[in-house]
Amino acid sequence: MKTMILKPIETVGKYLMLMGRTFSRPERMRVYFKQYVNEMAQLGVNSIGIVLLISFFIGAVITIQIKLNIESAWMPRWVVGYTTREIMLLEFSSSIMCLILSGKVGSNIASEIGTMRVTQQIDALEIMGINSASYLIMPKIAGLMTMIPFLVTFSIVAGIIGGFCTCWFGGVMNAADFELGLQYWFQEWFIWCSFIKSLFFAFIISSVSAYFGYTVEGGSIAVGKASTDSVVMSSVLILFSDLVLTQLLMG
């Protein structure tokens, strides 16, 4: 019972201490900037494909589902476009997309740093007098947080194109009605809500995964476990913070 209470507190403490080391002053800005650009490419640019693919199909499926489920003589036809837009904007492109990214990006970060730990690459950095936490983790957090608004934007656009495609090629409904719904009562604040939420989620994904990777002890099995744990923990934290942020931003 005591362990059940103390262990999470200890983990949070270790995580905060690691973040303290991570956000200390970088030794050589030039090298950090190079790392930062690399991380933007590795974590952000390399995720564009999967974001576009998933968002396109989810956008299309949402359109079909809503059309089928709310079809009624009393319901204006543009409601399908309106609802698709709101779902993509408010929930899918920020929260659900980040849940998906926690699987791709989070496991990547945890396994990369974890492998560096077990192959003594982190020890090598420490021996050289380099703050390994700052050198390895800070560029990842900054890189992902820089790229996430772009990924959210791509996701929204791809989802809406997906919805349009069901109208153009699937004949699900009239594209003009869908377009009218997309434009109906548009609120710019929702876009900002999406960006703000995704920034929090990007921080959660990169820092939590980095923590699990950095604290690996053992061999390849431990790296695999850290990778899985990081995805589970990031997902739980994203869901919980989504609840809090939605209430704070929209409530």
Add this chain to the structure above:
Amino acid sequence: MIELKSIYKSFEDKDVLMDIDARFDNGKTNLIIGQSGSGKTVLMKCIVGLLTPERGQILYDGRNFVSMNKKEKIALRREMGMIFQSAALFDSLSVLENVMFPLDMFSNDTLRDRIRRARFCLDRVNLIDAQKKYPGEISGGMQKRVAIARAIALNPQYLFCDEPNSGLDPKTSLVIDELIHDITTEYNMTTIINTHDMNSVMGIGDSIIYIYEGHKEWEGTKDEVFNATNERLNDFIFASDLLKKVKEEGALQK
């Protein structure tokens, strides 16, 4: 010169290092030998600061590493080079970039000078042709040589090698040993090697300490180790049939 004074380290209830005193001189290859689990890796980790001993002093030319603050430790670490058992090269960087890494972090030289220095170090370990390759594309022996080049890039005063011959064939091990020995004398560094390779002991053991179950059991040189009377040391050194035979023949000749 590095001096250890009464180093004590334990993990939970287990005493791992017990009052170890030792002195490692400049320009010599100082070997720490002992069976697996004897505590020599823990001792090496304490010396380089990856672990902190509960008691004792680690003096780097009179400067006590244990009582230093964080800033002083970081400054001293820039005078250290280390070769890890697994070479610990950065996978995402090429051979040249690996050697340039400490220079990029700490040197104020121009890019051209940094590249020149890194190439010089690679040339010193006969690996200039592999500079564009990645660690995954070269052999274990070559990886160790890149690690040596990276360790000497900043002209360190202290060089640490954790089982540098681990996983290498005897011929490649010899090359690595000779390289470490030559570099040590050439740059007058204080070199500490953690090993249980008997070829290294016989070949480059200018000074040797034998660790047995966490305490210093014996110390001497490669010339003394062959005729040592310490039973535990003899059990360790002459564990292989080949060395037993060599000793017996040597004794017969006498």
